[in-house]
Amino acid sequence: MKLQNPNGDLTVTSNFTKARQALHTSTPGNIFCRDKELDIIETFLQNHIDNGTSGSMYISGRPGTGKTACVTHILANRTFSGKFKSILINCMLLHTPTSVFQQVAQQLDPKWNTTAKEALSYLEDRLTESGPMIVLVLDEIDQMSTRDQSVLYALFELPALTNSRLILIGLANALDLTDRSLIRLQSRVHFKPVLLNFSPYSKQEIATIVSQRIQEAVGEDVGNVIAPSALQYLGGKISSTSGDLRKAIDICRRAVELAETGAKKQSVLASSNSELQTSESVQTNKCVSIPILCKMMASVESNAFSVGNSDDVDDTPLQQKLIIVTLLVLVKFGKSKQVTLGKLHQSYSKVCSKYGMTTIDFDEFSHTCSLVESRGIVILKRKSNPRLAPICLRLDEREVESTLKDKTLLSSILAQGSLFV
Ligand SMILES: Nc1ncnc2c1ncn2[C@@H]1O[C@H](COP(=O)(O)OP(=O)(O)O)[C@@H](O)[C@H]1O
Ligand SMILES: [Mg+2]
Incomplete structure (x- = not known):
């Protein structure tokens, strides 16, 4: 049995490393479930x-x-x-x-x-x-x-x-x-x-694809990298929110990374202190479990998991809504149709603190803006300094209103617009 092998901890570590590398979101070697x-x-x-x-x-x-x-x-x-x-x-x-x-x-x-x-x-x-x-x-x-x-x-x-x-x-x-x-x-x-x-992946498909991607790297050792229950949990969480496989892969990769770090520490400890190198210490190398995934989701989470996306009609995540409305406020109350991403982040932070909502940091903010862009709502020009990147709305106020559906939030923020400019 692998875990009792004196090199068992090394095997575990290298499985984590291989799995982490396999969980990338560029073109995969094989496509599953499609x-x-x-x-x-x-x-x-x-x-x-x-x-x-x-x-x-x-x-x-x-x-x-x-x-x-x-x-x-x-x-x-x-x-x-x-x-x-x-x-x-x-x-x-x-x-x-x-x-x-x-x-x-x-x-x-x-x-x-x-x-x-x-x-x-x-x-x-x-x-x-x-x-x-x-x-x-x-x-x-x-x-x-x-x-x-x-x-x-x-x-x-x-x-x-x-x-x-x-x-x-x-x-x-x-x-x-x-x-x-x-x-x-x-x-x-x-x-x-x-x-x-392309219909969204089901819970089972997400679990299968992530599992297959890991399997390509570690063969039959998938169960030592991530628990089957954790795979199912991940599939369920993602399919009930954005359904974005990229997110499932990202979260899983970070979780594997965490497990990998844990396993490395364990193996350093074990080799520096031979008394600790009992099968018991080796067995504490934990594969990715539901709690590790939850921890990762909580840290990755900014938009997709915070808003219950059960309502099909209004599928704009909260952070995206806040960005769109803040931009509308700046266009309406400010001088120009176009603002920089840095300025938008500043005003968006004011809106968040006013409404007691979590503010996402600039990097995450900038990523979320590109998601809004991919929905055709804003135009975002790339700049080497992302804070100076110009962003403008592609829709007018009425179109924003009909896109967002959430009239209460929109009109409340607009009513206090000048506060945030
Ligand atoms: N069926 C699949 N099998 C394996 N990996 C997949 C599959 N679908 C998506 N992926 C992974 O997820 C990433 C995101 O998918 P992508 O094709 O970019 O989605 P879309 O173009 O629909 O936004 C891909 O780069 C790939 O790594
Ligand atoms: Mg694509």
Whole structure:
């Protein structure tokens, strides 16, 4: 039995280390529990690449449901018989929605360097010339949502051009093609995009995926890294709140890290004091349990767990609401439409203290602002000093009101607006 092995503590420590490294949130080596979705995307690509026909697909689903992971996995690991070039653009990194045309043009021809205005017609020409198929993946396409959706319409019309060689895949977190404004897209463009929705992972799926990810690193030792009950608990907690697998992986990684630190201390103690090196001391190396997870959640928690998300209608986490309302206050009562993230954090802290709510620190705040951004509510420009990054609202007061649903909080903060500027 491993624990009675004199090196047992080392085995435990290295299992923790391996598991921690495996619990990253970049592209994973293997995808679990998404066989149906992988199959649909692969078949779509295969049909279009191998037959040389253009087409488009629109994938929607909440953050952390594996959209990016599935698409990048297929492009990296599957082979297709037709020739193609793939371009992946994360629209979160674009300065304005229209700059997507320039970005694509530059990826098609690195020497291309003209104005954004000319980019669309350049693309129309290039994409209808003969050549290999172009698979264009636009991730976080929510960022291209504009009032009239003109950028999205223009993009999704590109595959419909005669002789087009564009295969477009758009990935959206919040924008759903069944949204009123986007329904037009389906009726307008010649080629209707194939729609694919990634439903949130269930409790069991979250537990399975996290367990499989650990298993890839430590084999059958998963149970020594995390208790099955803790996996179930984690799955339940995440699926009943944001459903974001990224959060489940983050929390689990931090919990494993804690267990790893504990195990290392234990093994130093044991080797420095041989009297302590009894099987009893080795057995105190604890795998991740429900209490460790709870501790991690409490420290990670800022928004997703604090608000009972049982009400489907109002799914904006409290911290995000506070950020949006504070920004609205600054725009209404301040001088400019745009403020820096540092200033927003300052005012947001005033709002929190006024309402007796926990303030999140700047780093967490800045991360939460990017979540608000991914929902298309604000525009956030990146700067090397994040406190100087400009942020502005993409919605007007009425639209904010209808997005937030929580009229009481909103009107109360707005009524005292000048206090927080
Ligand atoms: N089915 C899965 N199997 C393994 N890991 C996954 C799976 N789905 C998501 N992940 C992990 O979670 C992270 C977040 O998923 P991601 O694809 O970025 O979500 P989305 O694009 O929907 O926001 C991924 O980088 C990956 O590490
Ligand atoms: Mg993604």
